[in-house]
Amino acid sequence: MLTWMPDFCPSGNCRIELDKSGGQVDWTRPKTFITLCPHHQGLKDSGLTNQQVFDAILQSSRVKESARWAVKVELGLDKEHPGVAYRTNADGNFTVLTDPASLAWEKDGQPGPLPTIRGVDRNRARTAALAAVSATSRPIGTSTVMVE
Amino acid sequence: MGQALLCARGGVTATGNEINLFGHNTTASAEGPTQVSCTEGATFSNLGFRVYSGGSGTNTIVFRDAGANGNQTVSFAGASAGEDTINSDVLSAGDLFNIAYTDTGSNSTIAWVKANIQFASGHGNFHGIASYGGVVHDAASETRFIALVGAHTGDGVTTEDNAEWKVRGYDSFEALQVRVTANARLNTSTFRNRINGADGTALVEFATLVTGLVSDTAVGDAITDGQTVNASITLDTGVEDLTVVFVTGSFKSSSNKSETWCGLQSGRQRTASSTANYFPIGGFLDSLTATNESQSRVKVGFAAVVSNLRCYLSANTYTGNGTLKLYQNGSAVLTTTITASGGAAWYENTSDTITIDADDELSFEFDEGTSGSITIHSAGITFAPVAAPSAEGVLYGPRNYTDGLTSFWSR
Numbered sequence: 001m002l003t004w005m006p007d008f009c010p011s012g013n014c015r016i017e018l019d020k021s022g023g024q025v026d027w028t029r030p031k032t033f034i035t036l037c038p039h040h041q042g043l044k045d046s047g048l049t050n051q052q053v054f055d056a057i058l059q060s061s062r063v064k065e066s067a068r069w070a071v072k073v074e075l076g077l078d079k080e081h082p083g084v085a086y087r088t089n090a091d092g093n094f095t096v097l098t099d100p101a102s103l104a105w106e107k108d109g110q111p112g113p114l115p116t117i118r119g120v121d122r123n124r125a126r127t128a129a130l131a132a133v134s135a136t137s138r139p140i141g142t143s144t145v146m147v148e
Numbered sequence: 149m150g151q152a153l154l155c156a157r158g159g160v161t162a163t164g165n166e167i168n169l170f171g172h173n174t175t176a177s178a179e180g181p182t183q184v185s186c187t188e189g190a191t192f193s194n195l196g197f198r199v200y201s202g203g204s205g206t207n208t209i210v211f212r213d214a215g216a217n218g219n220q221t222v223s224f225a226g227a228s229a230g231e232d233t234i235n236s237d238v239l240s241a242g243d244l245f246n247i248a249y250t251d252t253g254s255n256s257t258i259a260w261v262k263a264n265i266q267f268a269s270g271h272g273n274f275h276g277i278a279s280y281g282g283v284v285h286d287a288a289s290e291t292r293f294i295a296l297v298g299a300h301t302g303d304g305v306t307t308e309d310n311a312e313w314k315v316r317g318y319d320s321f322e323a324l325q326v327r328v329t330a331n332a333r334l335n336t337s338t339f340r341n342r343i344n345g346a347d348g349t350a351l352v353e354f355a356t357l358v359t360g361l362v363s364d365t366a367v368g369d370a371i372t373d374g375q376t377v378n379a380s381i382t383l384d385t386g387v388e389d390l391t392v393v394f395v396t397g398s399f400k401s402s403s404n405k406s407e408t409w410c411g412l413q414s415g416r417q418r419t420a421s422s423t424a425n426y427f428p429i430g431g432f433l434d435s436l437t438a439t440n441e442s443q444s445r446v447k448v449g450f451a452a453v454v455s456n457l458r459c460y461l462s463a464n465t466y467t468g469n470g471t472l473k474l475y476q477n478g479s480a481v482l483t484t485t486i487t488a489s490g491g492a493a494w495y496e497n498t499s500d501t502i503t504i505d506a507d508d509e510l511s512f513e514f515d516e517g518t519s520g521s522i523t524i525h526s527a528g529i530t531f532a533p534v535a536a537p538s539a540e541g542v543l544y545g546p547r548n549y550t551d552g553l554t555s556f557w558s559r
Contacts, residue, residue: 001364003362003365005362005363006359007327007359007361023351024353025351025353027353027355058355062356062358064359065331065332065358069330069388079284082282082329083282083330105281106175106281109173
């Protein structure tokens with residue numbers, strides 16, 4: 001049984017069974033929702049179909065990751081930096097964090113390298129992230145992304 | 149059914165850090181990345197850990213069940229060790245678990261974190277690689293290999309032998325799970341279980357820009373004695389990041405056996421020396437001098453027959469024989485000879501066994517070699533159940549106790 005548990009639900013966890021056949025996982029539709037977090041259950045309760053809820057969860061991951069990668073590239077973070085920090089707000093929307101404290105990371109037990117990050121760099125990263133989000137499909141229920 | 153041992157190597161750990169019972173060399177400051185799915189219903193008990201430096205205040209670990217405090221808690225002051233011998237936590241299949249650390253003083257450097265696990269159905273254990281801060285994979289259009297032990301290193305390894313573990317105790321690969329915390333890949337990334345250098349049937353995929361925990365359970369791939377296990381990752385085109393926190397496998401044994409091993413897929417080089425080096429029996433194969441023997445000792449928590457002391461070396465240019473020894477309560481009890489100039493190979497003692505009880509503490513020692521060096525990727529042992537004693541008692545082999553007494557008789 002193949003299950004996906006997204007890591008960006010605002011509280012609780014969604015747990016989604018996906019179909020695995022022919023040596024591939026079908027990421028286009030849910031087989032079953034084993035559990036839905038309160039936020040995504042709310043989407044379903046508002047009248048969305050299972051497919052629409054699944055699409056909303058999947059595309060929420062994609063807008064978030066598009067934005068995080070755009071920020072990493074634009075700020076010139078180290079290749080080994082594990083990923084730009086973000087938080088999931090109570091309403092399910094994302095805030096991507098670009099301040100140096102939030103970008104701190106560990107390499108070989110020591111603080112990993114960070115470039116100098118000025119206000120102008122953060123503005124540039126914000127623009128790049130929002131452009132990446134704009135280029136991503138956002139069906140009904142998809143979370144929004146704000147870049148701080 | 150019976151118990152098995154989960155054991156992780158620790159690192160510098162600050163209050164509020166989250167870890168788990170696999171790996172590892174980096175911690176996480178949030179709980180989510182460290183949460184592993186308990187793919188089998190199981191009871192966790194005998195949670196314990198050792199701090200070998202720092203930890204000037206009171207140091208505490210708590211077993212976390214689905215994001216809430218479980219029953220097991222271990223707390224002590226300063227550089228010491230402790231165990232919760234009273235409480236246990238019963239998890240259903242699919243529950244998430246991890247370990248939360250807090251302290252009231254300086255950061256602790258942890259030698260090991262361990263617990264016992266008993267599956268609700270059948271006998272087995274979880275084994276995995278982890279770095280809870282996450283490591284980046286971005287090797288385009290390649291398949292790389294990942295060990296199921298120790299510290300996760302970016303991009304895996306290109307030589308599968310270096311990631312493999314030779315199985316003596318398990319006969320079924322039951323599940324594979326992977327947690328990804330950042331994914332900028334524009335195509336699907338694929339993880340598979342590997343048995344003896346070939347794909348198993350477990351398949352964990354992350355679609356474009358998808359993060360979270362993906363588990364493939366009820367796999368049931370057969371493993372025969374002496375076959376190897378590990379995982380693989382295949383990335384498609386593009387150099388975007390995939391940040392992986394852990395890869396774990398679930399294993400079962402129809403003969404009630406289990407295993408523990410420590411390792412580092414990228415290898416730990418040891419230059420020949422008459423000064424011995426010691427490691428805990430599970431988790432990350434840290435630097436040679438990080439812990440001494442007493443700091444490396446881990447209480448196994450169940451009686452067992454211990455066998456097949458073995459290691460995999462990707463290089464061996466020792467000019468004289470080296471040794472891998474199993475220590476029981478501070479004394480060497482099993483020896484595997486690392487034959488001089490043996491090259492890349494498994495080195496295994498297939499003939500000698502010892503019997504331990506639940507309170508015995510074990511560690512590994514690498515020693516000797518004259519000159520030259522070895523590169524160590526894994527070292528471990530197999531646990532088999534002890535035959536039930538007769539009503540009159542049972543004669544055990546010589547046992548060494550920390551008080552210096554030796555006994556041959558136990559009931």
